[in-house]
Amino acid sequence: MLLDIITSRHLSERAMSAQSKRALIAMSLGLSVCGSGWLLQVQGYRFNVTPSEPLGLWRQAAISGLVKGKLVSACLPLSSRIEEARSRGYLMGGRCQGNLAPIVKSIAALPGDYVNISNLGVAVNGHLLPKTIPSRADSLGRPLIPAFTGDRRINAGEVFLISDYSPRSFDSRYFGVIPTVNIVAEIRPVLTTKWKPRGF
Template sequence: MMKRWPLYILIFCAGVSVLVLCQNLYFNIYSWSLPPGIYRKVDHAPRKGMFAASCLTVPIAQLGLRNEYLMKGRCRTGIQPVMKKIYGVPGDTVEIIDDRIFINGEEAKGIHILDYDSKGRDIYRFFEGKMTLNEGYYLLLSDYKKNSWDSRYWGAVNIDFVLEPVFIFPFKGIHYGST
């Protein structure tokens, strides 16, 4: 009986994998930008406060990989999709003043722009100043991780899909990645 436990573990893992693929589930244990947990891909129209994933553009993805802000993955740009909260939607006006972000004139509380990353390197900004979000473009930020590499640096991006939490782990510190 004891020799069968590896088979049971294999069957369990295969079953979970099939369930994940069939239900469009995403496990977040690597990214510090969202609470660790299980998220489901949904067909809802993106709205403020929802979670979303983006594969980012080539220049942003390349910089993220080079600086180890992002991990390699299945996006056509070679990265894993970044998962963040939607803060700005098409038609919103976004403005950076000093180290703060304002959306439609209101400050995004707790979101600050840093000049240096955790390794002391300058953080390149693809976006500065003021802009209105065009149709199909969103502002994705993390209020979960204070030094997240997100739209405060790369500006507005397309969303590849919207996520909703299925289960959020009730404690911090479960992440296994460095970003």
């Protein structure tokens, strides 16, 4: 019943008051941190509380095909970069390998595409993507190093993920390509806000 009410409401950014935004963020943070909110236990729904994508309630669905620009939920393969990201607090705990939460990103490149990472940003097949200039350091001044520089061909079974929402996202600019089998679902916004913490 509550989900029916939530999904039937379409709140625009203009119509949403500052108080409503704060209430939504507080609800998302509270339920996610506690882990006991019953909405999080409903199959197919999740809260996103990281500013790489809009904050709020999202719905997951089975993968219908891998297409550039599609928002997906994915588990990150464990590596030294991922362990460092975990220690820095970039990643939350969850149900993926290593007790990490799935990330939410857009598919930027698929097998056969060429990705170039430079000081100008990420280019796919020569097309520069907006908001993708790699950061030299995180918000605490700790160095950030791109996964690679120059051209890299995306091979069979690989995918390059990025946030087209926040330029400070922790995405494939820093952890590189991931196996396509690590994509667990498509994901669509249900009730979200475009409010971001300062710096994102």
